[in-house]
C-alpha cells in the first residue's frame with residue numbers, strides 16, 4: 001500500500017421536541033396521511049447504513065415516503081410538531097454537520113428512484129433519491145449521457161445540489177449547470193415546481209440545495225449518443241512512491257481538454273513516466289465508474305478533509321506522501337485514501353460564476369481530499385488530527401486568495417466563506433425568505 005500512488009397540517013399537541021420518538025407514535029399520527037407504500041420504521045444502522053459512521057445521524061424514526069407528496073406531508077408534520085428531521089438519499093454525505101438524534105426523523109428518500117427520459121432523450125426526470133448507478137444504467141439503455149458523479153453508490157441529487165463533479169464535466173459543465181427544474185418540498189410543507197423563473201431560489205438551490213428544501217424529483221439535461229459515443233478511455237496508472245514529484249508536476253503541466261479523445265496519446269506524458277502498472281482501456285458508459293467501486297464501501301469511520309487548490313506543488317505533495325506512508329503504517333488504517341481530482345474546466349467556466357451559488361468556479365483547479373479510514377474508534381482523535389494536518393499542508397500552498405472547499409467534500413469545521421465563497425450574504429437573504437426558521441439545518445447551515 002505504502003509504495004503506490006493510485007492515480008401540518010396536524011399539530012398533535014404532543015411535546016416531541018427533545019423527547020425520543022418511537023415509530024408507534026409517528027405511525028399513529030401520520031400513517032393515514034401518507035400513501036400506502038410509505039414505510040415508518042425504527043432506526044437500524046444496517047438497513048440505513050451510511051458510507052461513514054463518523055458523526056453519523058442516529059434518528060429515532062425513519063420514514064420512507066411512497067410519493068413526492070408524502071415528503072411534503074412529512075415535512076409539515078415535523079415542522080408543526082417541532083421535530084428535527086434530515087433527508088437521506090445516498091447516505092454518502094461525510095460532513096460532521098448532522099445533529100439528528102433519537103428525537104428526530106430521517107426522511108429516507110431512496111424510494112423516490114424513478115428515471116424517465118423524454119422522447120428525444122434531451123431531458124431526464126430523476127427521483128430525488130436516485131443513485132448515480134440508476135441514472136447511468138437507464139441512460140445507457142436509452143442511449144443518452146447524463147452528468148452525474150463518478151461513484152455509482154452516491155445519491156445523484158446529493159452530488160448535483162452541491163455542484164456535481166463528474167466524468168462529463170469537460171463536455172457539459174457541472175451538475176448544477178445541467179439542472180432544468182426541480183420539484184421541491186419547502187419549509188412551509190408545500191411541494192412546488194422551481195424553475196429558472198424563481199430567480200433567487202433557483203440560484204441558491206444550485207450549490208447550497210439542502211438548505212432550501214427537499215428535491216423530490218428533478219429534470220436534468222441529457223445528451224443522446226450513438227453506441228460509439230458511450231466509449232471512453234479509463235484506467236489506473238500506478239507509480240512507485242519515488243515518483244511523487246514527477247507525477248505531480250506532470251499533472252500541473254497538463255492542460256485537460258474537454259475531450260481527451262486520443263486516450264493514450266493525450267496522456268503520453270504520464271505514460272512516459274514509467275508506471276509500474278497500467279490498466280487503461282476503453283470502457284462502455286455502464287462501466288465508467290467501475291474503477292471507483294472500492295471507494296463506495298459503506299461502514300467504518302472516515303472523517304474526511306478537503307481543500308481546493310489553484311496549483312499542485314511537488315514539494316507539498318512529497319510532504320503529504322510522507323505523512324500518508326507514516327499514517328498507514330498504523331494498524332487498521334490501511335484503507336485510508338489521499339485523493340486528488342482534476343477536470344477540464346473550460347466548459348464549466350463558460351457559465352458565469354454568478355449563474356449559481358456553487359462557489360469557486362473560476363478559482364479552484366484541483367480538489368484534494370484526505371480520508372483517514374478506520375474501524376477502531378480509539379483511532380478517532382488521531383485520525384482527525386492527521387486529516388487536519390494534511391489539509392493544512394495543502395492550504396499553505398493552495399495559491400488561492402482565501403481557503404476554498406467544495407461543499408460536498410468539506411469536513412464541517414470550515415467557515416461559511418470557505419464552502420460558499422462570496423455567495424454567503426445572498427444565500428443568507430434567500431434563506432431568510434424561504435426557510436426563516438431554518439428547518440433545513442443539517443448541511444453547512446446558512
Ligand SMILES: Cc1cc2nc3c(=O)[nH]c(=O)nc-3n(C[C@H](O)[C@H](O)[C@H](O)COP(=O)(O)OP(=O)(O)OC[C@H]3O[C@@H](n4cnc5c(N)ncnc54)[C@H](O)[C@@H]3O)c2cc1C
Pocket residue numbers: 051086087088089090091092093094109128129148149150151153154155156157158159160161162163164165166209210213214215216295296408409442443
Ligand atoms: C464514495 C464517494 C464518492 C463521491 N463521488 C463524488 C463525485 O464523483 N462527484 C461529486 O460531486 N461528489 C462526490 N462525492 C461527494 C457527494 O457529492 C456528497 O457526499 C453528497 O452529499 C452525497 O449525497 P448522498 O445523497 O449520497 O448523501 P446523503 O448523506 O444522503 O445526503 C447528503 C446531504 O444532501 C442532502 N440531500 C441529499 N439528497 C437530497 C435531495 N434530493 N434534496 C435535498 N437535499 C438532499 C441530505 O439531506 C444531506 O444533507 C462522493 C462522496 C463519496 C462518499
